[in-house]
Amino acid sequence: MTASIEDDVLRSLRRINRAVDLHSRRLASLHKLTGPQLVCLRAIDTLGTTTPSVLAREVSLSQATLTGIVDRLYKRGLVERRRDEQDRRRVLIRSTPTGRRLVEQAPSPLQDTLAANLRRLPVDEQERLAATLQQVVGMMEADALDASPMLTTGPVTATGRQVLEFLEPGTRAQ
């Protein structure tokens, strides 16, 4: 019967994942912005001017993932991207007026019904629920620390590929 609880937990986690994804798609069709995009745009707006690495930590995503999301926000004119002139490795990201307007009128990235259902509960129930979720996160993230060393920085041979073609000309070192 212990296995049954584990299966229940696993099943719940998968269904939560799925519900989050479905909600994100609904958001996208109604407001032209997916869940992750909205979460990132809000974070950018809150942080003021920031960089991909800070943002990645803030929203718990890898830098590689963030590049794609910020690309899409950039293409829609919701954020600006420019090189930091002091440290030219860095990229500075900031929301545009259009982006800020969108953040204000967009709904909470949390599912409306979940939010509503949550508010319907007594406050101590809400806190208990939030605490349980954080407990699960804690139990899962403890895992992630042991494995995956990775240690790259290899020989780096030139291949002449274009980078950063979406930045204005002249930004790229020649």
Added chain:
Amino acid sequence: MTASIEDDVLRSLRRINRAVDLHSRRLASLHKLTGPQLVCLRAIDTLGTTTPSVLAREVSLSQATLTGIVDRLYKRGLVERRRDEQDRRRVLIRSTPTGRRLVEQAPSPLQDTLAANLRRLPVDEQERLAATLQQVVGMMEADALDASPMLTTGPVTATGRQVLEFLEPGTRAQ
């Protein structure tokens, strides 16, 4: 302060998503099988002979998603796929001996550390936690019922594209 609890919940959900994904990658590198693949293979093994639609309901995924996962299991020789001769719209899926062996020796798709941490809790705590997760699922899935009508079945004009080329020749209707 209510917004803070909502933000906490949202953040927890995203981090749970992420932890599940990272665990899946670890599984894949250690056992050559990702989380979703393992979940599906186990379900196929448990159900005996089944079909994509039944399997999709069982593991809470869309049929489209399942096609890709079963493709990959098929390519590795872990499952069989054949047309149902009674109803030729259907496809029957079954695990191969190799697949069954793999299911037996593979770990639980639930994260090892989460499982271990879970077992460390008193049983009533475990049940409380599982119940809370199901409560969250319920609050989220209630949402998913109102929208998305979809209703396709258009005119269906011939374009002569090949389908099911991975099935053995002769299985496809001519």
Added chain:
DNA sequence: GGCAGATGTTTCGCACTCAAACTATATTGA
């Protein structure tokens, strides 16, 4: 000055996920 290693970001390849469109087949009804 110059180079070795560190740091910041993007690209690449892959897996997963869905909705919508499409093919193929079965069922229903006139």
Added chain:
DNA sequence: TCAATATAGTTTGAGTGCGAAACATCTGCC
């Protein structure tokens, strides 16, 4: 019978997400 409709499954197109590799730049050391 045979056309309309329903059902089963796959393909397509797009977004998300990661690790590894590639690239750009900076810092520290000699």
